[in-house]
Amino acid sequence: MVALTFPDGARREYQDGISGLDIAKGISPSLAKRTVAMAIDGDVRDLSEEIRSGGKIEFLNREDPRALELIRHDCAHVLAEAVQALWPGTQVTIGPVIDNGFYYDFFRNEPFTLDDLPVIEKKMREIIARDKPFTCEVWSRDEAKRVFRDKGELFKVELVDAIPADQQIKIYKQGDWFDLCRGPHMTSTGKVGNAFKLMKVAGAYWRGDSNREMLSRIYGTAFAKQEDLDAYLKQMEEAEKRDHRKLGREMDLFHFQEEGPGVVFWHAKGWTIFQELIAYMRRRLKGTYQEVNAPQLLDKSLWETSGHWGWFRENMFMARSAGEATDDDRVFAIKPMNCPGHIQIFKHGLKSYRELPMRLAEFGLVHRYEPSGALHGLMRVRGFTQDDAHVFCTDEQMASECLRINDLILSTYADFGFEEVVVKLSTRPDKRVGTDAMWDRAEAIMTKVLGDISTRSGGRIKTGINPGEGAFYGPKFEYILRDAIGRDWQCGTTQVDFNLPERFGAFYIDHDGSKQPPVMIHRAICGSMERFLGVLIEHFAGHFPLWLSPVQAVVATITSDADEYAKEMTAAALRAGLRVESDLRNEKINYKVREHSHAKVPVLLVVGRKEAAERTVSIRRLGKEGQQVMPLEAALAMLADEAVPPDVRRLRQAA
RNA sequence: GCUGCCGUAGCUCAGUGGUAGAGCACUCCCUUGGUAAGGGAGAGGUCGACAGUUCAAUCCUGUCCGGCAGCACCA
Numbered sequence: 001m002v003a004l005t006f007p008d009g010a011r012r013e014y015q016d017g018i019s020g021l022d023i024a025k026g027i028s029p030s031l032a033k034r035t036v037a038m039a040i041d042g043d044v045r046d047l048s049e050e051i052r053s054g055g056k057i058e059f060l061n062r063e064d065p066r067a068l069e070l071i072r073h074d075c076a077h078v079l080a081e082a083v084q085a086l087w088p089g090t091q092v093t094i095g096p097v098i099d100n101g102f103y104y105d106f107f108r109n110e111p112f113t114l115d116d117l118p119v120i121e122k123k124m125r126e127i128i129a130r131d132k133p134f135t136c137e138v139w140s141r142d143e144a145k146r147v148f149r150d151k152g153e154l155f156k157v158e159l160v161d162a163i164p165a166d167q168q169i170k171i172y173k174q175g176d177w178f179d180l181c182r183g184p185h186m187t188s189t190g191k192v193g194n195a196f197k198l199m200k201v202a203g204a205y206w207r208g209d210s211n212r213e214m215l216s217r218i219y220g221t222a223f224a225k226q227e228d229l230d231a232y233l234k235q236m237e238e239a240e241k242r243d244h245r246k247l248g249r250e251m252d253l254f255h256f257q258e259e260g261p262g263v264v265f266w267h268a269k270g271w272t273i274f275q276e277l278i279a280y281m282r283r284r285l286k287g288t289y290q291e292v293n294a295p296q297l298l299d300k301s302l303w304e305t306s307g308h309w310g311w312f313r314e315n316m317f318m319a320r321s322a323g324e325a326t327d328d329d330r331v332f333a334i335k336p337m338n339c340p341g342h343i344q345i346f347k348h349g350l351k352s353y354r355e356l357p358m359r360l361a362e363f364g365l366v367h368r369y370e371p372s373g374a375l376h377g378l379m380r381v382r383g384f385t386q387d388d389a390h391v392f393c394t395d396e397q398m399a400s401e402c403l404r405i406n407d408l409i410l411s412t413y414a415d416f417g418f419e420e421v422v423v424k425l426s427t428r429p430d431k432r433v434g435t436d437a438m439w440d441r442a443e444a445i446m447t448k449v450l451g452d453i454s455t456r457s458g459g460r461i462k463t464g465i466n467p468g469e470g471a472f473y474g475p476k477f478e479y480i481l482r483d484a485i486g487r488d489w490q491c492g493t494t495q496v497d498f499n500l501p502e503r504f505g506a507f508y509i510d511h512d513g514s515k516q517p518p519v520m521i522h523r524a525i526c527g528s529m530e531r532f533l534g535v536l537i538e539h540f541a542g543h544f545p546l547w548l549s550p551v552q553a554v555v556a557t558i559t560s561d562a563d564e565y566a567k568e569m570t571a572a573a574l575r576a577g578l579r580v581e582s583d584l585r586n587e588k589i590n591y592k593v594r595e596h597s598h599a600k601v602p603v604l605l606v607v608g609r610k611e612a613a614e615r616t617v618s619i620r621r622l623g624k625e626g627q628q629v630m631p632l633e634a635a636l637a638m639l640a641d642e643a644v645p646p647d648v649r650r651l652r653q654a655a
Numbered sequence: 656g657c658u659g660c661c662g663u664a665g666c667u668c669a670g671u672g673g674u675a676g677a678g679c680a681c682u683c684c685c686u687u688g689g690u691a692a693g694g695g696a697g698a699g700g701u702c703g704a705c706a707g708u709u710c711a712a713u714c715c716u717g718u719c720c721g722g723c724a725g726c727a728c729c730a
Contacts, residue, residue: 103725111659202725203658210727214658217725249666258703258721312730337730371656371728372721380729471730495730522730559687586687594691608689620690627690 003054020047021187024059035059036067036186044070046136046184062191062224072102074134074185075124075192075222079104081177082123083218092179093155093206093215100232101221105204107155111216117198120218124196131190132175136183144169144180155206156180195229196222238485244537245377251542251600253550254378262375262382264530269550272579273536276548276645277529278363281387283647284412288404289361289389294341296365300331305503306340307433309333311472315369338364339497339522342390343504346518351508356518357393357401363529364388378534385529391521392501392508398519402449402477402494403456405523409492410461412525413481415646416536417545420482422462425450426469433473438498446475446496473499483539491532495522542600543622547645554601555582556592558608565612569605569632576640580605597622603639 001013004023014023020038024031024047038047041055044066051057060067076095083090083106095104106112112120139147141160148156159180160169172181174189186192198220206212223229240246248254253270256263266274285291297319303309308316317334335341342360351358367383374380391401406423413421425446428439454463470476479492497520501507507515526532536548546552553573557566563584573580583592589606596604604620606627611617617635620627630638644652 113659200724201659204726205657208727210657214726216658219725256722261721306730308730315728315730339730368729373656373658373726374728375722473730556690557687558689561687588686588688588693589690590688591692592690597691604690606690609687610689618690625690 004057017050034061036191069097070186072097072222075196076102076104078124078127082120103217103219105215105217107215112201128189128192131188133188134185135173137171138168139171195226242538242541244534247537247542272550285361289359291361297332303333317367334367336366336368338362338388346392347506353510357391357397359391361389378530387526389523392518399449405494406453409525418481422480424464424466424478426466426476429468429470433499442475442496473497489535491527492525546643549602551601552579553603553605554596555605557584558589561609562607562612566607576636
């Protein structure tokens with residue numbers, strides 16, 4: 001007998017091996033009908049599974065949040081059946097659930113096109129309408145391999161071989177079609193419902209290995225209800241509207257062109273935001289960090305010493321004299337990182353333990369030859385500015401320095417409106433330098449710091465571990481922030497490095513006069529300023545807060561009678577420290593309002609005959625209807641105050 | 656880098672084996688209008704680059720460059 005506890009607290013005994021479905025039927029036929037799966041002690045399982053041990057049982061219906069994964073997984077199976085029905089000979093591989101949907105990878109000589117998707121969807125609806133039950137069978141390895149080999153499903157044979165010996169080979173059938181699958185599934189294909197959509201097609205490597213076959217992947221998504229699907233599609237549209245590449249063009253912030261793949265042409269407005277960002281960071285560093293600047297171009301030998309030439313040569317730009325007849329054939333590399341330069345600065349002159357921690361910061365422009373397929377607007381470029389810093393400290397100072405950096409990073413994000421941040425510790429990768437003892441020590445300290453970060457935030461900051469994701473020279477923290485529409489971006493990073501100081505022979509003189517290697521901590525807050533600005537554009541959807549806005553206000557006239565007053569007002573606003581432009585064009589005010597609204601100018605200062613006579617201004621805010629009429633001086637004082645950056649305001653309030 | 660798709664005016668996009676079109680933007684003229692498009696005229700293109708097929712290529716084929724989506728990569 002097995003003892004089961006129900007969600008209402010009731011406890012009943014059943015015969016060993018009874019299925020969830022039988023239990024549900026015994027309670028009520030309607031429960032059995034609407035139940036798609038069960039959970040035993042929170043573990044989701046097939047409803048038809050035989051129950052061998054007691055515990056807490058729950059019946060899941062389609063609306064249960066835990067059923068969403070099942071709906072998507074089942075939908076992937078339906079997709080696979082549909083594809084094989086339409087194009088016999090196509091091999092199936094894997095079809096997992098991912099964030100926001102699922103995909104299925106197929107092997108086929110002809111790749112799918114977008115035009116195939118509606119055809120496949122139609123076939124899927126037929127399969128769903130047939131409502132065949134999902135049934136699970138356990139096969140022997142040999143049988144599974146034989147059946148799949150006979151069917152020509154060679155990828156499946158490989159998958160069977162990859163399943164660990166202690167795991168069963170489970171086959172899920174839906175009518176005549178079946179697939180190797182870990183499960184669980186719902187009771188039948190009909191439970192998938194019709195709130196699904198195939199989204200796109202793409203190539204993907206078999207088992208994620210770029211040396212293996214390229215498969216044809218179909219992405220889709222599914223929800224319990226049509227409203228949920230519609231809401232999701234709407235959210236996709238919203239993300240598209242915020243695309244920084246589109247907004248960058250529309251707002252005249254930057255552009256890219258063919259001659260400079262992956263490098264940004266910053267226009268005046270974009271560069272204004274960029275500089276405002278850097279000015280903010282500089283203020284935040286003041287008093288703690290020393291800002292330095294290391295050369296752009298350094299002899300290859302330096303990069304050999306640092307190890308970059310060995311590890312990342314494929315991704316570096318090389319430079320040499322372009323002259324034909326020069327006898328100087330030295331090879332230089334354009335810096336891909338700032339650290340070797342900072343180490344040279346640290347090494348210049350003897351350093352005492354009294355000078356540590358020494359914190360060198362640089363807004364360093366680095367270049368990396370990124371694979372062409374990786375380039376993506378400002379988010380992934382070949383030339384970018386890191387808000388980089390290297391802290392040289394003693395072993396004992398390491399933990400407190402990490403925490404100090406953590407405070408800086410979190411408070412910076414908060415100033416841009418990012419409150420939800422996750423910190424992850426990335427541990428030793430396979431490809432690495434340094435002894436295991438070094439890694440053990442570094443990881444132990446970082447793990448402790450990670451715990452401190454969580455407790456100091458009162459649990460607000462979530463933490464996690466990324467096993468094997470560390471840099472080749474040391475473990476790191478990654479700071480992941482969540483934007484206004486719920487997307488996650490990894491920006492900041494703190495990396496401990498026991499390797500580089502040693503490679504360069506950097507040392508400080510300790511109390512006892514001995515030479516000691518410093519610990520080096522690499523840290524970045526925005527990461528790449530270019531990318532961070534891209535994130536900000538999407539986060540704010542182009543509606544920057546006043547202090548960051550490239551054009552904070554436009555003075556727009558209603559009639560040319562107000563031109564003189566408008567010029568006077570523009571001059572006064574500039575004196576008040578505002579970034580302001582004037583629009584005296586011979587256009588109607590409707591037209592001007594529309595145009596500046598599209599350009600996302602936060603404040604419109606509208607003046608007509610009346611305002612000129614009364615020395616007032618009609619203020620219209622971006623995205624809002626209606627206006628506020630104020631005396632000129634009061635309006636400018638209000639805006640100047642509103643344009644104070646958050647950190648400056650904080651300092652003023654503290655004073 | 657790999658797979659697929661794409662490249663026509665500043666932007667968004669039509670279009671055709673006989674060397675091009677719209678809307679917006681731009682310039683000029685009329686209009687001085689009170690909070691998201693007033694009217695008219697004009698100018699603007701080696702149809703991504705280079706080869707090939709053809710009497711003829713922006714269109715068909717190939718190569719390259721660039722972009723988009725995904726994969727792989729990301730010190």
